[in-house]
Amino acid sequence: MDETQVAKWADLLTGYCLAVQPGEAVAIVSELEARPLVEACFRAVIDRGGHPLLRLSLPGLEEYRLLHASETQLSRYPMTLAYEAETVPCRIRIAAEIDTRSMAQVDPRRQAIRDRALGNLRELSRRNRWVITQYPTAAYAAEANMTLEDYTNYVARSMFLDQPDPAEAWRDLGRRQAGLIKFMTGARTVRIEGDDTDLTFSVAGRTWINSDGRRNMPSGEIFTGPIEESIQGRLRSTFPVCRDGRRLEGIELEFRDGVVVHARAQAEEAYLLSMLDLDPGARRLGEFGIGLNSGIDRFTGSILYDEKIGGTVHLALGQSYPETGGVNESSLHWDLILDLRSKGRITVDDRVVMENGRWYVG
Structure with a gap:
């Protein structure tokens, strides 16, 4: 995906989807693999007069938590996340997995404990403006049985990024x-x-x-x-x-x-x-x-x-x-x-x- 399409994508997320206003905080939550889109969203928020807040995760850490944390740790989440969900008016979630099968080794019972805890957090997040998107990675392309190039083009078409005015x-x-x-x-x-x-x-x-x-x-x-x-x-x-x-x-x-x-x-x-x-x-x-x-x-x-x-x-x-x-x-x-x-x-x-x-x- 070229820079023009990535910029169109960021404009869709911050403009058409969220209508970011001057002075508003915008949480941008993603993984390192989506860096081009993360950077474009950061710039788009700034250009709209907003305040971007980045939260990037590293591969493998959530899997480690699910495998090794106590059940008490799994059943709770940091209060900073609850504060963010309650007080930040806009949120962009960009999924960008590099291994879609990484959770397969985790006990489903432990995943259920995590899911119950996150359910409360999701409820708080729904009260504000949010948008979810997914950056094309080699892992997603493999799941789709496509080359990364073909998958990336598919992603762009699905969002009308190949059209003059996607919005x-x-x-x-x-x-x-x-x-x-x-x-x-x-x-x-x-x-x-x-x-x-x-x-x-x-x-x-x-x-x-x-x-x-x-x-x-x-x-x-x-x-x-x-x-x-x-x-x-x-x-x-x-x-x-x-x-x-x-x-x-x-x-x-x-x-x-x-x-x-x-x-x-x-x-x-x-x-x-x-x-x-x-x-x-x-x-x-x-x-x-x-x-x-x-x-x-x-x-x-x-x-x-x-x-x-x-x-x-x-x-x-x-x-x-x-x-x-x-x-x-x-x-x-x-x-x-x-x-x-x-x-x-x-x-x-x-x-x-x-x-x-x-x-x-x-």
Whole structure:
């Protein structure tokens, strides 16, 4: 990615996404691998009259903490992080892993302790303006089975950095997604059918959110929170779930009255079950999302991109987004993607609205 595109990216994050104002503090949280984008964001914040606060992590240290810290240490976080979450109005998180499998050796039980602690911190962070993005690294490219050059170009296209005015391209996508939200706002019952999937739930009275790149960059989805106790049926995740250095294949879940009553996976089943037992809310769905970004068209192993693939839907176990009206609480938020492009259907109130990736409304 050339300097011009990196500068466009930083301008998107600080301008279109966060609208940084003069005098505002902006936390920039990342790893060393993302240095070009970190530096560009630092300059962009300064140019907007803001105050950049850098917090960079080094490879391997979080893994060491998870492997060697006591459970008391894992269950707490420095109060400085809570202070930052409460008082810094803007936050840019740039993921830039150099080893996506580094967490695979960590005991899932210890990861669960860490996740519960971080759940409180995330709740504090949600009250302020934030955006998450992901810098292209060799590790991410390998997960996507692409060369780093091809992956970097893919990343740039997904954020419209190859267009003269990326912000206007995002505003245009948001306007198109608003049409589908207008229709879905009156929906009551949703049925999703696909390979080994037949799931029904209610969204009556819930709020739909237009995710047009303000918080996730890239984005391109609409989402809501299903009525928690209404979920009935079964689903099979089309794509693997890549989490904490593990790759879970063939996840199948059965829901009864909103709760997962049966779960299996072809790979990493023990880890799946440990996450479902993280807390009572982990066995319920907190989000139903619809991917609408036609520029994101292949599985890469990164949920930031994959849940936006046009022609897919995703259902997240765990924490609801309060702005949707969802009330489920959990330290988990774990998206499962269903690919409906070649064989699948969405029915809303007995009307087929999408079949094999083709929409009939919006």
